[in-house]
Amino acid sequence: MSLPADAVARLRLIRTDSIGPVTYRQLVARFGSAEAALHALPDLARRGNRPLHLCASDVAEAELATAVRLGATLLFIGTPDYPPLLARTETAPPVLFAHGDTALLDRPAVAIVGARNASAAGSRFARQLAIDLGEADFVVVSGLARGIDAAAHVAALDRGTIAVVAGGIDVPYPPDHADLMAKIAATGLVVAEQAPGIEPQARHFPRRNRIIAGLAAGTIVVEGAPKSGSLITARIAAELGREVMAVPGSPLDPRAQGCNLLIREGATLIQGAADVLEALHTLSGQPALPLHVSESMPAPALVAEPDARRAVIALLSPTPVQVDELVRQSGLPAAQVATVLLDLELEGALARHAGGRVALS
Template structure:
């Protein structure tokens, strides 16, 4: 893409009051953005309102600076580091999966390994699965997200999520744990709600660097866009739209993850949900989805069987296990009376004292030992939860 064409696309996205729907009508009628801006107002009125037509004929005040910033961002990519590109609605690399949705973005800013940015099929939907969930998951929920993502990428899927704290971050990390050199598919795709020249939340800065080495960072928002609250629910349509299905690990009833799941269903994608404790607020969203028809899954194999995916080209037995792990069942282990008493629901020390008959001091010592062994997690509010294992 040359500078003039990039300028045309940026001007179209910046024109006030001209949304994606109006922009698509204009593109369908006149072709590339440069042709749109060559039309007289009377011709533009065939596609848009008078207010929109007048907006299109005026240069947006921030256009010149954004063009310069974006052109420099593309040109300044370190040859030894991740590549940078802009993929527009008219680009052959634009994901077909998003073209099939109701509201595809006009532009996608993308960072990742150059070998993937140069591929014609940059986002193969049939090999993408979204994993989303609570920003404040239980310890078991975060572990489930990590282990499911690891198993699913090992089986040849790219894990798509939103780089948020909690389940999103755990899913990206799990997929990256399974990444291998020269893999045929990206380990993970992070669809973010800011410009790609900033990372939000900052706590995930190191994770973002890992992602662009083995996956893709994607945004529809221009460089310099701050973390505006309205942008995050909007970007969820891209997370679900890129993917063949969406797996919700944990979600409260008011969670943004349920927005992603609803969008996935509206886009004709599969929706999966992991059940949890009836006492955990983070499980209620998943239980609601299951009641509404989402597929209940207990293992990564459940997801793979439902999707009926062919083997990924280039994967071998060392990278694609023949049988994905059951991630919710603990392995056989010697009975521990305290673990038996704890069960799998979060529980307070007082409740464990009543259930086991142990004194509080001895119980705290035993819980600490189990916590150090990774068999019990300490939760906010003085609660403890038994951990499942892959």
């Protein structure tokens, strides 16, 4: 496993309490490295009169050793091996654990997701769709769940599939998919954000869904209820500017309600792989779709000017607001706004919300 020289420092920063994906990237941008950020954090926390418990070196070293023992590769954001499409998303995980063929991350990918209690017809459609997309050189991404996810993975085993799991890289979920997970690790790729050994919890599944959507050029929902995890994945994909596609179904089938709702809201109606390829505007096997997500965040300034701090705080409230709106209304450089928000977050005064929004906590 090839790791950056500062892998332990990166992992320590990632595992430090209150350091989320956005904060991690901004700290590294502000101080130049994870090591420098770790040195600066205690002082930043003292200024905010907030307790801070840095992850200990031996804890990070043990996590790395476990990954090596499991045969997993650690992919840190900002390194060449990190999935490029995922890196372009604001909340991309600072580190991913990958078990299997990481070369699949270099190929164009499409997510196929859907109901756990899938119908026989839905599962059959998902299988055929995965086979046809594989023949078109697309990797199939899904979440290893029962139903549509499993059907898509199984059909794509020979052509390339990526399973994004909610728990650790060594924790099959559901447990009865342990054999399928092992097969994917042997011929495809299993990806996890959580540390090895972590059992999946309810809060982990939406986080897994954002990875599924972030890895793929487009997301296809085969069956799903209006409030299902599949619809969450589709809405995340839409927020990222990725293509959202759905398979229509009978209005009498509750499993089709989510798909029909997506189509009504503007998702592309899919009846086969040809519709997917047309929606993604494929050119020589590469998706040529516009991605409306900036590739990098503004590097925060080293120090927040007092006037800038007052101006930004005056615009904040408990109601979430877009960071871009704060930049526009304050008239300040984006780097200064980013610095103020980072300081407020480390002080425990700011909460980050989905869609690049922030609010006073």
